[in-house]
Amino acid sequence: MDALRRGFISLLLANLIAGPAVAQSQKFITVASTTSTEQSGLFKHLLPRFTEKTGIEVKVVALGTGQALDVGRRGDADVVFVHDKAAEEKFVAEGFGVQRHEVMYNDFVIVGPKSDPAKAAGRDVVEALRKIAAAKAPFVSRGDRSGTHAAELRYWKEGSVDVSPVRGEWYKEIGQGMGPALNTAAAQNAYVLTDRGTWLSFKNRGDLTVLVEGDQRLFNQYGVMLVNPARHPHVKVVEGRAFIDWLVSPEGQKAIADYKIEGEQLFFPNAAGAGRS
């Protein structure tokens, strides 16, 4: 028995001792954000700069915009950094967030098979979706209440295409993040709406290529909000504000503009111009 007991105790001790080695610094905030910012590598680029300047560590939980707002609503994050203006304004109006700041935008593109069976290639996103629907060409939708999903549904609506009857036929809702949606589209040679950042850092492209880009309507605005401390008193107001202030500061904006993949800029800072609501 002793040998067994000694084994357990030493195991426990080893764990507890090894614990603090990976421990975090005292000052940290939790940011609920989107898969597009995390998976495009933007945070890996930004956060060390912020932490170096302020000593505040940022822990990012990357989800769809809808889930990220939910995490904020429950008080499980200090800051929410997402891209769905309407939902963000509702979040603030309902008292879950303090104030919305616009930070940057990127753009969506429609990618699809190089052969482009629906002849969707061009500049007009709504027209392209109409053609895809007419050709009944396979289309992958995030279907996860993310900002990208919300944008996609807006474009369908503008084009007066009702996708609900064709769910499970050529229109495939996967209920997952951008990466899985791209993986699915690559495997099935389907069309898919994606943010450019995730597309550029995505490595399993298969036969897919960018077909639709440059439409004004494809611009995708990111906003950042402090979770309301009046509702959730544990919210780290000082550190959270510091992060938001840094993002919209000239230094933060420049850091965003500096992030490039294969020479291409992914996110375009627009905090100063767009103003604060």
Next chain:
Amino acid sequence: MLQAFGDAIALLQALDRDVLAIAALSVRVSLLAVTFACLVGLPLGALVAVTAFPGRQAAIAVLNALMGLPAVVVGLVVYLLLSRSGPLGAWGLLFTPTAMVMAQTVLVTPLIAALTRQIVEDADRELGEQLRSLRLGLWRRATTLLYDARFSLVVAILAAFGRAISEVGAVLVVGGNIAGHTRTMTTAISLETQKGDLPLALALGLVLIGIVIAINALASGLRLYAMRAYG
């Protein structure tokens, strides 16, 4: 596929400190979870094995069924408990390694308890009459049988460790897959797969399998050595 394997092996040679830190976190979280699960599951399983009580068969059926608890559901329940809006929100544990340990403990405790119940019951068939004749109390019989069956129990504990370190649902939901903080081998693999970086995902997968094999080999070696000594 072959290409991906080749790339994976090249990546392994360049294993950086990030990957080692992620692997260390995975091992630490799962070992702690299995340790706590043992503290509860071993005595619980042993007591069920040596006690007669009404509804015992039903309790055993439930215990066995709980072995198949879906990790995501466990994650969700622990998430709701630990969320700032949940009953334990004041602890501020969501999105921490502690939360992951808690979720995995819930996940593997039934596994250890159910396997222990079966193993100890088998040992009881051999020794139970003798131990009762020696007038041992319930607790003493349970611990004696646990000790007698310790080599078989190692296998149950290894199964629990394997389940803990390989699951992704619970740690993803309660840990949040935060880089450098709660990112484990499985959530990292899932993330890299989503990013379409299949070679890196595969490389991480190979590391995970390697860890599991190494720990199993170590435990099995110790077990064999001890079995030779104790019969």
Next chain:
Amino acid sequence: MSTVLPILLEEVVFRPGGRRVIDGLSARIKTPGITALIGPNGAGKSVTLRIIDGLLVPDGGTIRFGDRPPSLVRRAFVFQRPALVRASVAANVALGLSSMRLSSSARRERVRNALERVGLADRADDPARKLSGGEQQRLALARAWVSEPELLLLDEPTANLDPGATEAIERLVAAIAEAGVKVILVSHNLGQVARLSEDVLVVERGRVVEHGPARQVLQTPRSTEARSYIKGELPWTLFAAAS
């Protein structure tokens, strides 16, 4: 040492699931000394032994140990298979003391004495399961003996052993009885019964069909059942039922 006696079994009935395994068994077993229970397989000898030990609770009838409450009578049981825990020899003997409050030094002392008495003192730290069959059964005897029982119950203790090991066990059992411990022995080895026991009960279909001094029962059994068992014959009723 023993003031237990006699052991009185009166109309004991045991019928798990309705099957009458013990069917109105009565006996008066005097102490000290060695009493043997013989009879064909399935007659109820082992069950009787377990009822006397308290492992099984009878459905009817009474068992009395003189005028003392049964729970205060120190009893120990040695089974056909030694049932040892995967631990050291000494740890297995110490199990026999676990229901007693003793200082650890007193515990060690008693374990050492018990092992000396069965000739295993030099094996104290060896794994119990590594001992030979005979040694394992001697260890089981030590584990029973260490608690200083008033009553020792043996269920075919030498059934799996070679003649040398059997002889060693018989010597130990005789010594234990010599020291004043009442021994009840179940055995199919009639030579052993003759060598060890003073009186013999013949059990058949859950009842005592004959009880008398060993020499008399073994040499001139009075009941037909005892006669046929001792001669190694099957009861004729079985054939009648089968044909």
